[in-house]
Amino acid sequence: MLAERLKLPLHQAETEQAPFVLELTRDGLQLRWTTQPKMQPLTLDYTRGAQAWRQKLGGGKQEAVVRAIGLGHNVRPSVLDATAGLGRDGMMLAHAGCNVYFLERHPGVHALLDHAIHQFQEAHAAEHWSSKRLHMLPAGSLLEAAPLPNHIQSIQPDAIYLDPMFPEREKSAAVKKDMQFLQALVGPDLDADGLLAVALNLATYRVVVKRPNKAPFLAGQTPSAQVPSKKHRFDIYIKKAYPKQAV
Template sequence: MSATNSIAVAYVHSSDADKAKKIAQHWQFNYIGDRAAATKQPALEYLLQVNDQVLELIKLDEPKTGAVKVDFVDGAVGHRRKFGGGRGQEIAKAVGLKHGFCPHVLDATAGLGRDAFVLASLGCQLTLVERNPVVAALLADGLERASLNLEVAEITSRMTLIHAPALNSLTELANADVVYLDPMYPAKEKSAAIKKEMRLFQGLVGKDLDADDLLAPALDLAKYRVVVKRPSYAPPLADKKPSTSINMKKNRFDVYVNQAIPKPAESI
């Protein structure tokens, strides 16, 4: 069953009805109406619900899992924006954000947009590509709400979302300075230890079976480098050895260099 058939949109409060209808129409999802009606449809596994004007994803048969939403203002993303370490972060080093160089980054597997937001907060221009309509709908809602917040509106103005298959976008988009890839990889931990959004997405989105196929077009597209985020236990994408790797506790960034990042022009 496809994502668009196994999911529907509902509202929690009647004041959310108009937004829920617009989201269902835009993304071509089924519209249920009141959230209570969802429990009467046994074939429905996932629900996109508008709750106080915030779009959330829930799994109806796992209520304890909680709701997943995109929030660029508060929570973990807000904390990382304020205290994450700026350009000293590993992701900043991986994309080559140094010496005043702010690349245009194409995030071809955008997901919930957290890494893209970090890079945008450091001055990069981001093009985000997300092929799953459910994830894209959550991300679009988060970007729309963030654009109305004075704290982060300037940051999200540097983020452009494209809903399209990643492979098609990689071959059709204009050159990017850096291509960033973070394909979903099976978690090594037991399911109880996996974050709630990962559990939901693994069931809804499934594995990125074509992940290895992304590397070659990404290398063709990237002007300077391709950065691949991988779990520490995962093999390199397409079994291709990277130019260098930046290792962290649970993950690493594999960096494939096409050419050196330019040095800033000398001051006159």
């Protein structure tokens, strides 16, 4: 049973009392906002629609996140996406050739992403890149325990990617539906500053932090380099250069 695999409580009559409910339908897993019935349920599907199309277009050097992680000739770093959310940037990196480990602490968001990754892998043959490059970790965070659990430490990632939720300053009408869901469900990551030190200690070569263009540096720490995009920037904290051969 899906609820048992994801270690989530199974609700019956009391379901309508919860503001957010995960539902397994014929089309897949969806998150319903019960107090906002006009909002369409949030789904995550990398096999079809706009999300699948972006993956087909992406994965190249033109993607800001790909450039920030530092993919190059014979360099395909392993990446711990430590604030995975809906996993879109992590999927871009995997499509580009990285082994990506997804870590997400909110159980509802983790369930959506876990289901979408399994669905994507099952839609392709066993030899497809998704079976080798996409790794869903148990729900958790770099900040939950010290020392870090063995299943996180053992990854020894070349790079760590951080995209913590930032307090939204725009009016809700200007925010995409999935971000409205995440803001209401998860809220801002008020402990985000603590992530950087842990990530720098764990990553072998670099940490990349996605931030809104006008946001301050994470933990007030100036990055080694930056890659800009239209609404965001990618702050790069380099510990040492990637080796010339593949990592």
